[in-house]
Amino acid sequence: MIILVFLWVYLATNNYSTVDGRITSISRDHEDLELERQLKLINKPPLKTIQEDGYIVDCIDINKQPAFDNPLLKNHKIQLKPSFEVTNTNSTRLSSIGFEEDLCPKGTIPIRRTTKDDLIRAKQLSYINVGILNKDIPGRHYAGLNLNIDDKRRYFAISGIINTYNLPVRHPDQITSAYIYLSNGGSVHDKNVIMAGWEVHPKVFGDGKTYFFTRWADKSRNKGCTNFFCPGFVQVEPSFHIGTPVVDTSTYNGKQFEMMVDISHDPKTNNWWVRLNNKNLGYYPGILFSNLAFANLGGWTGMTSTPAGIPSPPMGSGHFPDNNIYRSCFFRTMNFQTDTRTNIGPKNHKYAVASSDSPKCFGVQYEGWNEDMQGYVMLFGDLVEIVVDNI
Structure with missing residues (x-):
């Protein structure tokens, strides 16, 4: 699983370069030596080490965490x-x-240690980070509820409870995910975005399991990444x-599980906070972005992606929405905030529009207010056995 793959290190060492989002090596003969050197830079000295199931977690001084390797955050x-x-x-x-309470000592944060396999897998990615935002890529599909851009509102927060599933993917470059997002920018070339939710993506995470992810990008600078992919x-x-x-992931027509996710702008610091299950995980400093003082777009989205010539993976629960939350993947308790900084639900088409490409x-399927769930509900997914290939 790639968690701490700092692509900026590749550039700094002059042994690697990026071309159209791909990492190219100029010296295969010294690759192993170079990987070892990079690992020493990426993995910070731990104050405590924890052996998990198949990997290691390091407790790092909170003031020496990877984010501060970004030159923009030098004096943060x-x-x-x-x-x-x-x-x-x-x-x-x-x-x-x-x-896990008391996972790390006070003043430290837990970070999964990067391995040589993580670095090798990073070089095999067909994109670094911001390419995942492009909606016009063949084989990529979306279904969800998007905040209405016509009213030209300014958005400062979005939240929702996301039904979690673990769906099979056939190829390491395939993705199936569900997330919330906020973005700004006049075109795909200068879009700034933050998103958070769950994702199955073997090329990034190393296996076919479901993972929480958070992602940022500033396309005008060609910067951004998933999780700790970059500082x-x-x-x-x-x-x-x-x-x-x-x-814990949901079972079709069986037991259901979910995660609570929200993204919120801090008016005093301009930082963008990411919360998971009522915990403040952390934030993206406002200085990272060229154009995200506020968002002009946002939504609750299901997404799949597949390489050319390979049928799409399933979306949501792997079934078309049918008015039943035990069979259809869902978002619930959906809210957003405008200048008033108070929660507003997507009550009707004036606020949000359901769409699928x-x-x-x-x-x-937008359900609107659901009394049983005490919130606004949207269902999404794909038809079983439908082959959608690069359309």
Whole structure:
């Protein structure tokens, strides 16, 4: 699993370069030696080491975490908690995602140690980071509920409870995911975005399990990444290491599990906070972005991606929405914030619009307010056995 693959190190060493989002090596003969040297730079000296199931977690001084290797954050002062009031959301079906009290000593944060295999897999990626934002890539499909751009509102927060599934993928470059996002920018070439949710992506995470992910990008600078792929995300939560799989996932027509995710702008610091299951994981400093003082787009989305010539993986629960939350993957308790900084639900088309780029194959069904769930609900997914190949 790739968690701490710092692509900036490749550039700094002059032994690697990026071309159209691909990493190329100029010296295969010295690759092993170079990988070992990079690992020493990437993996910070731990104050405590924890042996997990098949990998190692290091407790790193919070002030020496990977984010501060980014030149933009050289003099950054850590914000330990949001300045705004946080409202917790209740759920009795939370997935086990890896929170462990007293995981690391006070003043440290847990980070999964990067291995040589992680670095090798990183070089094999067909993109670094921002390419995942392109909606016009063949083989990529979306179904979800998007905030209405016509009213020209400014958005400062988005949240939702996401039904979690573990769906099979046939190829390491395939992706199936569900996430919330906020973005700004006039075109795909200058888009700034933050997203968070769950994802099955073997090329990134090393296996076919479901993982929580958070991602940022500034396409005008060609910067951004997933999790700790590059320096940017500042973690403050000591009881959770990004890179542990989601243990509990839902079963079609059976037991359901979910995760609570939200992204919120801090008006005092301009940092963008990411929360998971009522915990403040950390934030993206506002200085990372060229154009994200506020968002003009956002939504709750299901997405799949597949290479050319390979049928798409399933989306959501792997089934078309059919008004049944036990059979259709869902978002619930969906809210967003505008200038008023108060939660607003996507009540109707004035606020948000449901859409799918291939509605015959990937469905979306906006339920509106659901009394049983005490919130706004959207179902999404694809038809079983439907082959959608690069359309």
